């Protein structure tokens with residue numbers, strides 16, 4: 001689970017994985033939180049750069065985990081669109097936040 005108390009502003013946009021009690025799982029990004037829920041954007045339309053514009057779904061912190069296996073290049077989960085573990089950015093550099101913005105824009 002993810003401790004709401006431990007969340008900081010820098011955690012906004014972090015990749016998380018929802019794991020339901022029925023074994024379902026879904027990747028999303030942290031948008032905001034309150035005392036009870038973490039609001040996660042699960043919507044996926046190749047435009048993760050604009051995830052802040054989407055509505056976050058209230059998710060119980062005990063069902064959320066930080067996503068592992070992030071790509072060293074683009075910091076997104078490499079299994080997001082294929083099961084082979086090959087990062088998307090190799091196929092879709094136009095959707096890669098790093099390639100699109102240039103590496104120098106880190107942290108802005």
Ligand SMILES: [Zn+2]
Pocket residue numbers: 071072073074075076087088089090
């Ligand atoms: Zn990548």
Ligand SMILES: [Zn+2]
Pocket residue numbers: 073074089093096097098099100
């Ligand atoms: Zn890239």
